[in-house]
Amino acid sequence: MYCAVLAAVLTLSSLLVHPAAWASPDWAWPVSPRPAVSRHFEAPAQKWLPGHRGVDLHAPPGTPVRAPQDGVVSFVGVVVDREVLTVDHGDGHKSSFEPVSATVRVGDRVSRGQVIARVASRGHGPGGDAVHWGVRENGEYVNPLRFVADLRPSVLLPVPEHGGS
Template identity: 55%
Template sequence: MLHHLALPRFILPLLLLLPAIASTAAPSQSDERGIRAGWEWPLAPRPAVVRTFDPPERPWLSGHRGVDLRATPGQEVRAPASGIVSFVGRVVDRDVVTIDHGNGLRSSFEPVESGLPRGAAVTAGQAVGRVAPTPQHCPEGCLHWGVRETGDGAGPRGTDYVDPLRLVADTRPSVLLPWRDP
């Protein structure tokens, strides 16, 4: 019963355009498969997943807060999305590079040797370093990629890990549809 609404004539066309405007204004939104626009695999060619995301039930428990991707020492590591390098350095016994993507997500990679300085702007696909050898984590060679939600200031920042594969691949379960004869 739209005829009962007393809206100016120009409002209805604007309301019809709103979804199209919103989809172009938010480049970091996910598509119907959950893949984020502008995100790429950090290794080329697309690597095999050696170990999947297995977060703990509680933040203080042990778990695997990222994915391990098959890689060889010396292989180039690329930024999965544009951002600012927020950390480059050693954590315990591994070299780490962290990129703040500015859209509520922060990627960390280890072991990665990098000459980039903190504060460097990077674009999606740009080299950020090279895989360093670490027989302790993956004897056959791998890159650990973790992604944290940096929060909006309402709660603890950087404590919620997300599955990086959801940003670059369709990880929804396969569904078999009923067979239909033509």
């Protein structure tokens, strides 16, 4: 009986969680090995308010930055005071990285895992040892980690009591 109830709960809960809430098998971490996240995504309360529209991945200057998914390079250029690289992955998804020194040009097709840049000599963040990764989905910034990590909350289920003496 317990197994049937557990199976029903797991089946129903999987239907309630939007599929984009967990990692996609098509995406890979842009820094290898899997980096520490030095600053997480912070969605602004309104589009025009402050927030952190991406994640900062620990990556010292010179670290290779890889395409997290196949795509076409749509932008390489300086924004304010740092080089930014954007890859259009199709289906409304674009990844951007900063500060980087690009090894690809606008119009280049890139493959998942291909080196597309190196973290610039003065990296991102207070210690200068990170790369900022932002992802837009249909023009809106979303948490990049949802494409490479399972962000669903952990659910602890009760342990059935065993009949004993």
